[in-house]
Amino acid sequence: MRRTVAEHQAAVAGLLRWSSGYDAGAPEILPLADALGRSLATDVPAPVSLPPFDNSQMDGYAVHAADLEDPSHLAVTDAIAAGSVPADLRPGTAAPIMTGAMLPTGAAAVVPIERAVPPRFHTAADLARPGAAVTVALPAGIPAGQYVRRAGSDIAEGATALTAGTLLGPAHLGLLAACGVGRVPVRPRFRVLLLSTGDEVAEPGTPLAPGTIYDANSTLLESALTEAGVAVTRHRLLGDDPAVLREALAGIAAGSTNLVLSTGGISQGAYEVVKQALADSSVEFSSVAMQPGGPQAHGTLSGIPFLGFPGNPVSALVSFEMFLRPALQQLTGLPAARPVLDAVLTEGLTSPEGKHQLRRGLFRGGRVALIGGPGSHLLRALAASNCLVHVPEGVDILQEGDRVQVTLMGPVPTDPFAVEDVLVLEDAEPASVTD
């Protein structure tokens, strides 16, 4: 059957949500340092306020509420270091106070040391000098609350610090640490069994027989899934025999995996092993209005979700980016959504009008250059790109200077724009490829 990209995205998201058994998994409780990059399983309330107490934002003097108008002659008291509990502040006195130190009771504001006269803290020698009146003069009219960080001004005790589904990065873990939370419940990893099939593919590192190619898809998809926070098991099936594949699929135990993913063997050819093996199953073989990545398979096998991606490496990665990655994000909170940005095309392009075309591009400085042609076998071009360029259905031609949306997948170069210096790719293919 024919589908739009949005229809197949919904189908894949629904398949994972309703059949993967993922929600049944218990959260893992991890120390903060091990929770980096994981998805929070539950809301976490703050067990303490942040800051926990009123404190100074500056190194300076704490001033009593009664002295804000005229602090021109204040007696200097003992200094307040961060980590200590200060004595109450009396009117007519000023307490040297360090950044982060607790504000003494009675104090209403802080004046930075550089605005004091003298503009430095007194030394032990100053204080020891016999008969010395240790005083300080501060500018008149200090605003109440100046340079005071109020207790709970960042977060109040009991308020939600982080919500379920948050992808835990350094700032989130830092916030939990600041709240005194040492361990955190995270969602379990989503588990994928990755199948590779086909007579024509050989393992990297082995000799290459004539007519065969190395298996790029297993490495490509295992890496993409791993980067997305998925636990991947690779299952290599040599041969194009549907019976062998059927037997392997029948042996997959429910509960051990959330998804079976295969590449290749789902197209219109005469030897399509996945299509043949699953001809009598409930798996649907669709033609999605997308280029590359048109042929797609999805369904369940003994209740376990199954996705079949096309066999060309670029098609497989685009299928992952367009269908599986967003579905994982919705279900598990991982991986992070990719930035989608506006960009100006540095050259024109053509696209089949009835398809959503995804070209590989190099985005920088608000502009995007196409890297390689539309061919779905161009792995080097894929490796040299940092984004997918969207040419929506209904658009068949774009000119240099036209605006497009790009999905950013890799680092953005910061040096001057010079794609042509970096990479000269020959690619004389027609644009009307269908794979």
Next chain:
Amino acid sequence: MRRTVAEHQAAVAGLLRWSSGYDAGAPEILPLADALGRSLATDVPAPVSLPPFDNSQMDGYAVHAADLEDPSHLAVTDAIAAGSVPADLRPGTAAPIMTGAMLPTGAAAVVPIERAVPPRFHTAADLARPGAAVTVALPAGIPAGQYVRRAGSDIAEGATALTAGTLLGPAHLGLLAACGVGRVPVRPRFRVLLLSTGDEVAEPGTPLAPGTIYDANSTLLESALTEAGVAVTRHRLLGDDPAVLREALAGIAAGSTNLVLSTGGISQGAYEVVKQALADSSVEFSSVAMQPGGPQAHGTLSGIPFLGFPGNPVSALVSFEMFLRPALQQLTGLPAARPVLDAVLTEGLTSPEGKHQLRRGLFRGGRVALIGGPGSHLLRALAASNCLVHVPEGVDILQEGDRVQVTLMGPVPTDPFAVEDVLVLEDAEPASVTD
């Protein structure tokens, strides 16, 4: 001494480049699956061409060079599956050929199956029917080379597949796999010894004494460094005693670490443990024209690079993002450079004119909302943001609708823009903080 942001960036990058001993480290040789997210140590040439041989881009018929003009009546030969070595193609015949299968000698183009008459491959039954003339008619005037992927059109044998310093993502590892490369040399991890100091900080998970706070910086910086590909060792020093710190620093053996990083204790207060401990060393204590993160320390201790970040968590993370992260990227190839994007401010702001201010923001849909005020203790606001908003030196006020640059640090929300629904943060601090 006073410095600009650019001057301190150059100082930190130079310190790491010339003193860290990082370049002396031998590459690690890893299987592809373990090399994800690492930086390539050397250029890698392609040991084979990609594709390795001329092959078909479609399921269809391979046509002889002599029949391109008039292919209206061709005898169908044996089909060519991917992975097999085909017999030579004779004039007057057409070979059913599958996507990725080797083009037979003599063939000059491929016609997709859907343009053939009949538009499907013959079955075994067709071929077995006695006396049946198995033929196919194809449209006249086939362009030479149509739907043929030429050997080497993605990359030629011996050409550079990837250059040293490439951050290895799925597409790069897929390209290496496609070339048959099973193991790859990567640069060693950069090693950081992370020191936390101060009487006022307690470990998360322990009780909190009055006046003290939990240590957020160790978790924050360990996570940020880990995410950046650094191997981190944490070294917790209780107390604010300069002698203890000096002793600990003296015990760090050269060769075991590329950088010692501390937070806190470098400002203008009366109890600045790092500053006091290193008063007689060659470490420089600078005031960088940046807010937050103004106080900075850098130098070497027994030849080992040392950086001191300020102690407020937001200041510490901003220091990492502005100084250490770019220096690591330049030296080691890790981590990926952050995207820097143009964005439209959804509200006005003020900034000290003589400083490069970095506010926390939430970027989406080309617009950026400020999250929290400029205060460097606002960790919850940091956790709710996904970018740093740059207000350059010389700018003291910006209005709603003004354009700014933002450094993207986290996922971009894809739902409609509604910051006010997500987060209501009270923050009444004045903008003129200096920490």
